[in-house]
Amino acid sequence: MPRPSTDLGAYIADVGEAVRKRREALGLDRAQFARMQPSISYRLLQAMELGERTRYSDFALAKLERKLGWESGSFRRMAGGGEPKAVEDRLIAAEYDRGSRVETRHYRRQGVNLVQRIYDDVSADLTADDDLTLAEREALLEKALEVARSQALMIIHTERRHRRRLRGND
Structure with a gap:
């Protein structure tokens, strides 16, 4: 039985660009971002950013949305030409220190x-x-x-x- 997936189709170049820009805004290279929890494959991230394929499992997209700080369903919106939506109040915010390679998680609700x-x-x-x-x-x-x-x-x-x-x- 195949896994549920989403085809980003004609918008894959825009999606890849949005993912790359967001990752860079977080101050991470591909390898660092891929290792950050929840981890994803470096190859999957590279393929998406470069537009090498259009179909991705919904599970992988959900992990990416979480890592990028986007609301659930952002990739589906983007597959139709829409924009990703940032999570306004993330319960779990992760900060990655590139120097020490340490990820710190903060559990916040309404800034607390x-x-x-x-x-x-x-x-x-x-x-x-x-x-x-x-x-x-x-x-x-x-x-x-x-x-x-x-x-x-x-x-x-x-x-x-x-x-x-x-x-x-x-």
Whole structure:
């Protein structure tokens, strides 16, 4: 069974140019951009930028949209002659430091770093408890952050199962 794909057809040169410009605006060469998470093949990126082929899997295009900071469906719009649409409020923003080759992820919503917010709230609450040593506070803080991560993943998986069940009942 073939994978769902999108044919960029007559607009492949414009699409490739838009991808190249956005990648360069991020300050990355092809190899750096391809390695950045979610990773894609260098060859796929090169083929798109140079217009060497027109059909790409929807999965690969979705990864590219995320990496480029474009909304889902941007490539489909571009396949019809439209423009990509930038994500206004990215929940996960990645910054790549070319010198150290380190990618840092920031979890933001409406300009607020969510992990920092959780850290600050828990730290403030722990600081109010004079009975704990610094090592105990740090251990509790680390545990609280891990529980928050686990709960977030559980919510996502539960919602996915629920949606799958609903689709199965249609």
